[in-house]
Amino acid sequence: MAQTKILVVDDDRNLLELIHMRLEATGYDIVSVDHENAAKEIAGQEVFDVAVIDLQLVAQDGLSLMEDLHLIHPDMPVIILTAHGSIESAVEAMQRGAFTYLTKPFDSRELILQIDRARERVQLTGEISRLKELLEERFNFDNIVAKSEPMRRVLDQVTRIAGTESNIAIYGASGTGKELIAKAIHISSQRKDFPFLAINCAAIPESLLESELFGYEKGAFTGAVKNSKGLFTRADKGTIFLDEIGDMPLSIQAKLLRVLQEKTFVPLGSSGSVSVDVRIIVATNKDLKEEVQKGKFREDLFYRVHVIPVELPLLRDRKEDIPPLVDHFIKKYSVRMEKKINTVTPAAMQKLMLHDWPGNVRELENTIEYAVAMTNRADITDDLILRTAAGQDELLTLQEARARFEKNYLENLLKITSGNVSKAAELAGKYRADLYNLMKKHGIAPQDFKV
Numbered sequence: 001m002a003q004t005k006i007l008v009v010d011d012d013r014n015l016l017e018l019i020h021m022r023l024e025a026t027g028y029d030i031v032s033v034d035h036e037n038a039a040k041e042i043a044g045q046e047v048f049d050v051a052v053i054d055l056q057l058v059a060q061d062g063l064s065l066m067e068d069l070h071l072i073h074p075d076m077p078v079i080i081l082t083a084h085g086s087i088e089s090a091v092e093a094m095q096r097g098a099f100t101y102l103t104k105p106f107d108s109r110e111l112i113l114q115i116d117r118a119r120e121r122v123q124l125t126g127e128i129s130r131l132k133e134l135l136e137e138r139f140n141f142d143n144i145v146a147k148s149e150p151m152r153r154v155l156d157q158v159t160r161i162a163g164t165e166s167n168i169a170i171y172g173a174s175g176t177g178k179e180l181i182a183k184a185i186h187i188s189s190q191r192k193d194f195p196f197l198a199i200n201c202a203a204i205p206e207s208l209l210e211s212e213l214f215g216y217e218k219g220a221f222t223g224a225v226k227n228s229k230g231l232f233t234r235a236d237k238g239t240i241f242l243d244e245i246g247d248m249p250l251s252i253q254a255k256l257l258r259v260l261q262e263k264t265f266v267p268l269g270s271s272g273s274v275s276v277d278v279r280i281i282v283a284t285n286k287d288l289k290e291e292v293q294k295g296k297f298r299e300d301l302f303y304r305v306h307v308i309p310v311e312l313p314l315l316r317d318r319k320e321d322i323p324p325l326v327d328h329f330i331k332k333y334s335v336r337m338e339k340k341i342n343t344v345t346p347a348a349m350q351k352l353m354l355h356d357w358p359g360n361v362r363e364l365e366n367t368i369e370y371a372v373a374m375t376n377r378a379d380i381t382d383d384l385i386l387r388t389a390a391g392q393d394e395l396l397t398l399q400e401a402r403a404r405f406e407k408n409y410l411e412n413l414l415k416i417t418s419g420n421v422s423k424a425a426e427l428a429g430k431y432r433a434d435l436y437n438l439m440k441k442h443g444i445a446p447q448d449f450k451v
Helices: 013-026 036-043 062-070 087-095 108-132 149-161 178-187 206-214 250-262 288-293 299-305 319-336 346-354 360-374 398-416 421-428 432-441
Strands: 005-009 029-033 050-054 078-082 100-103 168-171 196-200 239-243 279-284 308-311
Touching (some): 013 108, 029 036, 050 062, 050 108, 078 108, 087 100, 149 178, 178 279, 250 299, 288 299, 398 432, 421 432
Parallel strands (some): 005 050, 050 078, 168 279, 168 308
């Protein structure tokens, strides 16, 4: 079994050294730092099983540092140490996600006991999570991942509006789950026993979109060899989801407005109107107000569809949701591919947490699908994360990214200071010796920047 790896953070160097020695003597692999910035830097490079953090640090309290570390290692237990023990501090620490709380001076045996308990809880939590994933998936609010505060606010909003008849506009970047939210609203509404039909307005040519929405009569145009019911007719008493409505042509917008106002429309080639009762949910990754100002979206239609706006956050703004989403997608694709895969390794999860996810949840799902397909183990390792089917990294490793940033930063710094290392060190907040070491590491010569 691999050594338990522990991060210890305390600005009291004497106590830090003492804790380091005692834990190391127990057989743990210890990394100890005396500043919160160093802790965050090392956490971005290595995976830890447990963190032990002092409550009072140089420029940041231990609870805030704990929350920062949880954005990188969400399941890592944190033990808070303090010389200012109080019930209030203990309660706050536990409420904000600490595993436990010890008051200085403490018995090192008690710290070791709590570390072992923290490791046991992580293993137990993993087993419980895997058991929960065996439950049947359905499109409802209970099964939409919403551990993060931004998504909790979204679900609170849509839960309250699902039972209304108001039209809803869902805003969000590609891959944020707009259709999933629309389906959940439909299933939670009084229309749940009737159809939910979706169409992507950007994916269908203008010449075909009208017939897809409103249907046509035989002979209405070349190729119309029989009558065809459109989306609105087939969705009667149910819900229509118009995705990417910001890309709907103006000519179709006028016809859609009439349907919303009069609840009737005329199929292509028909002389009679059709009455429908549908709820409209629209979605877009554009700002419809800006589209109105540009003349690309009708203002009167905007006010019809923008009755209740719902804003979906980017995945990088809801990183607490990444671990449960990963578990969900592993289960989904393990079943589909008939594989027995339990989880991702801590290093793989770290890589997932540090990525910015420009493709949002859809990109995360594709990443996990690829990893499930390629792994021959019971878990997913970090070498399978964020790689294309061709086996090339889509994203630099953290070490490579840091090296590239450091080199670019140093070059820009020396350009600004015309190769003056003293001025560059002052601007960077570093010692001249440290700056020289970095330049040597990246093969940069300050004289190349002198003018």
